[in-house]
Ligand SMILES: *[C@@H]1O[C@H](CO)[C@@H](O)[C@H](O)[C@H]1NC(C)=O
């Protein structure tokens with residue numbers, strides 16, 4: 347992959363005392379502090395680094411606007427005994443690393459060369475937090491600071507798998523006219539790792555998923571895979587009208603809802619084959635017309651520091667016309683997502699106004715299930731919380747339901763804020 351060296355950084359402010367002597371004669375020339383390295387992505391005010399089994403190497407230097415290295419500025423810093431340092435942090439770790447002044451192809455640069463073991467000793471595949479990094483000239487002064495991320499390519503689960511044949515740029519472009527919509531999911535621990543799925547038009551066919559390790563930093567960096575054959579292999583038949591409907595990447599599993607059923611990967615931490623394997627979860631009596639109107643729901647939480655009781659839950663809801671009871675429009679499961687249980691166990695037999703489950707989320711911290719219900723006839727929308735008993739939501743609500751005003755006519759979904767207990771419900775208001 348070509349690594350575009352887009353040069354970064356802070357504009358040397360006029361107020362900055364060091365610069366005044368040097369840049370004085372040159373009018374408004376600006377100086378940039380740039381960092382680069384193999385496989386590193388740099389951009390305005392941010393940098394993305396990737397950790398492999400090798401040492402992490404980053405070079406930093408000053409540049410003028412005309413791209414030539416600025417020796418004068420460098421000289422000012424070095425004669426003052428200053429060198430940049432890099433700070434690597436996550437929620438449980440703080441590491442400081444110093445750059446060394448090094449000659450590099452006829453010029454002086456600051457180089458940092460950190461053995462992997464200095465950052466992490468682990469190499470097992472696991473849900474681990476992506477690190478935040480900061481490269482700074484003066485810690486605490488925010489002068490010449492660059493912030494960014496460091497992703498461990500060795501440990502991030504989804505990156506250890508081959509998702510199927512890689513599409514050429516041309517092939518991806520040819521798909522565009524066939525695409526109705528897109529769906530995106532990201533790794534719960536590493537925000538830069540994300541998957542994007544094409545929802546194809548009914549006339550088209552195929553499961554195409556793009557994978558980025560830099561939060562879609564550049565167009566080219568997203569690699570597209572064709573999973574169609576993997577899905578068909580499991581289906582043992584080539585039905586037409588196959589497309590991605592929704593997808594969720596949990597800490598340890600990939601769940602893909604397609605128009606021909608729900609597919610779940612094996613545990614991503616244990617790659618037994620290089621190509622990803624997907625198994626189909628059975629929903630008796632459900633067909634293409636149901637799946638294409640389905641949705642997946644996931645309460646995202648990074649398990650890097652997980653408690654032993656914590657597991658991921660995923661919910662699937664169907665927007666069925668033919669629904670006879672509410673219990674057949676929503677199912678939930680916990681990893682490894684082999685058994686899917688109805689979200690609603692109650693036996694409300696009030697045929698006139700059956701509440702439809704728009705969303706159902708599990709909150710493990712309070713051991714409860716949260717419903718977003720909608721009653722079409724009466725236009726009622728409300729949230730109900732049920733305690734979990736033996737892993738199933740109990741029919742009796744924990745508190746009185748929260749009712750939304752009747753102007754909230756079209757509820758579409760509900761999510762938990764990842765790091766707080768705020769619940770967000772969204773939709774259309776009349
Ligand atoms: C890595 O760790 C070793 C041993 O603690 C230390 O000598 C070395 O300076 C460290 N390297 C960097 C770049 O911090």
Ligand SMILES: *[C@@H]1O[C@H](CO)[C@@H](O)[C@H](O)[C@H]1NC(C)=O
Pocket residue numbers: 435436437438439465466467473474475476650651
């Ligand atoms: C934070 O980074 C340290 C050092 O690499 C690592 O040992 C630890 O597991 C990480 N913590 C989390 C929560 O990912």
Ligand SMILES: *[C@@H]1O[C@H](CO)[C@@H](O)[C@H](O)[C@H]1NC(C)=O
Pocket residue numbers: 635667
């Ligand atoms: C479901 O019902 C709506 C109107 O109630 C109708 O527009 C739609 O075509 C129906 N869909 C299916 C799959 O039957």
